[in-house]
Amino acid sequence: MPSWSTPLSVLERMDLKSALVTLLGVSIVMHLLNLFNMLRAKAYFPRMFPPFQPFGLPGVLLPTNSWFIGYQWHWVRRFQTYTRNDTVEIVPLILGGSNLWTSNVDVARQVAVGSHRSSWFKPREGSLALSYWGSNIIAADGQLWRKHRRIVGPAFSTDLYKLVWKQSQDNYNDMMQAEGWTGLESVDIPVIQNITIKFALLIICNCGFGLPSTWAAPTTDDGGMSMQTALQIVSVHHLSMIFLPKWFFYFPTKTFKQIRTARNLLVNFMQTQAAERKVDVTSGKPLQSDLFTKLVAANQEEEGKYTLSDDELIGNIFAFMFAGHETTAHTLAAALGLIALHQSTQDEVVQQIIDVIGCDRDPEYEDYNKLDKVLAIFYEAVRLYPAGHIMMREAAEDTILQVPNPIGQGGFTAVPIKKGTKLNVDMIGMQYNPRHFEDPAEFRPSRWYGLPTDSEAFTAFSVGTRACIGRRFATIEATCFLAMLLRDWRVKPLLSEGETTSEWRKRVLDGHIALTLAAHDIPLTLERRR
Ligand code: HEM
Numbered sequence: 001m002p003s004w005s006t007p008l009s010v011l012e013r014m015d016l017k018s019a020l021v022t023l024l025g026v027s028i029v030m031h032l033l034n035l036f037n038m039l040r041a042k043a044y045f046p047r048m049f050p051p052f053q054p055f056g057l058p059g060v061l062l063p064t065n066s067w068f069i070g071y072q073w074h075w076v077r078r079f080q081t082y083t084r085n086d087t088v089e090i091v092p093l094i095l096g097g098s099n100l101w102t103s104n105v106d107v108a109r110q111v112a113v114g115s116h117r118s119s120w121f122k123p124r125e126g127s128l129a130l131s132y133w134g135s136n137i138i139a140a141d142g143q144l145w146r147k148h149r150r151i152v153g154p155a156f157s158t159d160l161y162k163l164v165w166k167q168s169q170d171n172y173n174d175m176m177q178a179e180g181w182t183g184l185e186s187v188d189i190p191v192i193q194n195i196t197i198k199f200a201l202l203i204i205c206n207c208g209f210g211l212p213s214t215w216a217a218p219t220t221d222d223g224g225m226s227m228q229t230a231l232q233i234v235s236v237h238h239l240s241m242i243f244l245p246k247w248f249f250y251f252p253t254k255t256f257k258q259i260r261t262a263r264n265l266l267v268n269f270m271q272t273q274a275a276e277r278k279v280d281v282t283s284g285k286p287l288q289s290d291l292f293t294k295l296v297a298a299n300q301e302e303e304g305k306y307t308l309s310d311d312e313l314i315g316n317i318f319a320f321m322f323a324g325h326e327t328t329a330h331t332l333a334a335a336l337g338l339i340a341l342h343q344s345t346q347d348e349v350v351q352q353i354i355d356v357i358g359c360d361r362d363p364e365y366e367d368y369n370k371l372d373k374v375l376a377i378f379y380e381a382v383r384l385y386p387a388g389h390i391m392m393r394e395a396a397e398d399t400i401l402q403v404p405n406p407i408g409q410g411g412f413t414a415v416p417i418k419k420g421t422k423l424n425v426d427m428i429g430m431q432y433n434p435r436h437f438e439d440p441a442e443f444r445p446s447r448w449y450g451l452p453t454d455s456e457a458f459t460a461f462s463v464g465t466r467a468c469i470g471r472r473f474a475t476i477e478a479t480c481f482l483a484m485l486l487r488d489w490r491v492k493p494l495l496s497e498g499e500t501t502s503e504w505r506k507r508v509l510d511g512h513i514a515l516t517l518a519a520h521d522i523p524l525t526l527e528r529r530r
Contacts, residue, residue: 053096099422103429113464119399126392134315155291168480174215204324230262327387330518335381376445389517391425494523
């Protein structure tokens with residue numbers, strides 16, 4: 001009788017070196033076969049052949065250039081990628097599978113909406129950075145996502161938005177006092193992000209989590225590092241946190257020590273706050289309606305359809321803490337940088353602020369809908385620097401995409417899509433697509449004047465049922481902050497010695513991608529208005 005060896009027993013008999021060489025050989029052959037099949041399949045879109053995919057380890061380590069596309073490629077090549085077609089296919093030659101990238105809103109609407117009838121879902125690798133802390137609403141899909149959304153949805157109410165407005169007003173006034181700017185005629189701010197990040201973090205801590213903190217006394221831990229610093233460190237180093245094993249961070253270098261401290265601080269903070277809120281929730285007192293209480297209450301529920309596990313509770317706290325401040329903060333910074341370069345637009349917007357609220361009172365929540373030019377500055381900054389720069393999706397079944405033909409040809413092509421196809425909605429490409437925006441590289445807030453505040457014509461918060469749940473939260477916070485700041489101060493670029501405005505623009509207003517897309521550090525001068 002012949003004895004058959006299983007692949008495992010064959011591997012067991014080999015020494016380690018031969019086993020590794022065999023495995024490598026098998027993976028190379030399989031990759032070549034895959035590549036061959038991909039190339040034989042009909043190409044509906046222009047193809048690009050980089051060595052690796054942009055979001056693998058090589059993509060993280062190497063910069064984007066003419067032959068290599070790293071993880072920032074969609075920002076770096078935003079003006080080149082989609083010149084022939086709004087959708088392209090990336091076929092990596094050495095490592096990784098092929099995937100589609102689209103800059104087209106109609107395609108985005110078909111794949112990103114997240115309805116239960118959709119043939120597309122959000123793959124796990126699309127949200128690895130956030131899942132690191134626990135399962136959460138941003139990373140989840142299908143039934144699980146519906147559960148998360150159902151639990152947190154009711155927190156996003158008019159009461160919350162009124163609170164966000166009031167808190168933004170108080171924060172601004174506190175900031176002026178605590179920074180000592182009240183009596184000054186002019187203030188130089190070397191990095192405006194230090195202000196906007198602190199501002200946005202205070203808002204999400206106070207309004208989303210009911211953690212009272214002020215400009216002078218923000219939420220900090222006892223160990224010296226502030227929450228703001230910890231969140232910034234985690235944001236910058238999130239890719240190494242995902243790709244490197246945990247033990248790696250015990251190497252005695254300054255950076256690894258900082259990452260460890262930041263990580264421990266955040267975990268500690270989330271666990272302590274959750275434990276304290278659990279005591280409130282189980283005490284029998286009437287529950288508050290804030291987001292954090294809703295999450296903790298769902299965690300304390302008896303096992304059921306709308307219960308959150310401990311892992312989901314911590315995952316959501318991080319997701320909201322992070323998505324709830326970093327996106328808004330970087331966009332506010334970009335908005336101020338852009339408005340500093342466009343003085344006549346600034347004057348036009350300030351005129352609206354004065355027409356609506358005058359000079360003797362703070363803006364009120366009821367003014368929000370009347371300050372459409374202020375909101376338009378924020379919208380235009382989100383469009384030019386879409387913080388949520390990519391939305392990854394995967395086909396759950398064989399399906400058809402209706403893809404608009406290139407500009408000038410008209411009509412749609414029905415493109416057959418195989419189950420497992422990966423499609424990335426390139427939010428940067430979409431916001432810079434000349435099909436959707438005239439002169440897309442230009443800062444032109446007037447595109448949005450008069451637009452209803454929840455209109456889906458503005459797409460940088462995504463569209464459909466899976467669109468950003470924090471959109472109104474962010475726009476209310478931003479409108480109040482910008483209205484107060486611009487009424488009091490003229491915003492100007494803070495130039496280095498001998499620097500021209502256009503040199504400043506080039507140095508400062510390029511973008512980079514950490515967890516979100518952001519402009520580089522922006523130096524500004526505030527000059528008191530008379
Ligand atoms: C300028 C500010 C913001 C931008 C540009 C932005 C952008 C986005 C985008 C594009 C998505 C869709 C992601 C995807 O489907 O893959 C999203 C989802 C989400 N955002 Fe935002 N966001 C902002 C502010 C906020 C704020 C302030 C919060 C919380 C208070 C927040 C919480 C969320 C959550 C929880 C989701 C997931 C929603 C779901 O899947 O049901 N975002 N955001």
